[in-house]
Amino acid sequence: MNRLLRVYLMDQVTIFNDYVRRKGLKNTSQRLTILEAFLGSKLHFSTEDLYFRLRKDHPKIGYATVHRTLKLFAECGIARELDFGDGQARFEPLNADQHHDHLVCTNCGLIIEFTEPQIEKLQEQVAAQYNFKIERHRHELYGLCSKCTKLS
Amino acid sequence: MNRLLRVYLMDQVTIFNDYVRRKGLKNTSQRLTILEAFLGSKLHFSTEDLYFRLRKDHPKIGYATVHRTLKLFAECGIARELDFGDGQARFEPLNADQHHDHLVCTNCGLIIEFTEPQIEKLQEQVAAQYNFKIERHRHELYGLCSKCTKLS
DNA sequence: GAAGAAATTGAAAATGACAATCAGAAAGCT
């Protein structure tokens, strides 16, 4: 693990620990296990994905606990909950300084991340017009990826 | 009803009728009733909303029929299906020439529509970078409306 | 380090939106 990654991970862990302390919650071995697996995850996984991945090494951890813990991560800001309209909630590790949105291929399920600061800026302008205070947003482009465009 | 509105409604009805004919479906009194109620709707209603509204004058129309018919409207392009993450699908009448996205107040539920051609354009540019072909998109800004900002 | 209060866990059951089923009714072609 390189230094940058270590710092990045420490941040997430610290945020979580602070949140747990502040809310009077408890630090359990399950939460630590799930946190580690979460931080080591590919992006855009569902509760089920993580649950089955954990089952290999930690067969005692229940689905409900994984689910509750992911919700907790979202609450304390280290996870973002995604919904690509396929009836399954997805999550991704989140760090404050880089925001991105998604392109979703409706044929093969490929997910591409994109960043476009100008769009973010225009969003803010739109919100300002209505005296609206943005807390979060969702911006997803659905369609065909380059591979699937060729095939069809 | 003014002339413009009449023309607009006629368009929606015509699109639906053409779709029904093309697909070998049938024109039933229930579908007509639901279509009328749909076109006369405020925006962003759920299946349940429309079902209960219809029940007053048409107590025989079942929930499943309302649900299937709204899906049909979405299929033929006169409705857009929305999902604001509250676990209920919503619908709005749609006409081809004006696209809009939404601001959603997480406190009072207020929904504001907005149009920002520049964002649409930037979206297209992003997609082009990845040789991605956009079929549809979802862009929602969640936060506090001006009223709720003052109260909190 | 033990005791007690409070939170957590995990299996199971509940919930809730949506989708599927199916027998009877209606539509629309000939």
Place this chain on the structure above:
DNA sequence: AGCTTTCTGATTGTCATTTTCAATTTCTTC
């Protein structure tokens, strides 16, 4: 009108998610 196909609506099924609750674990306080 007769016949085939689709539609309707009450009910049931499905599936992700949420809740329940008794047993367990954590963490503070002595």
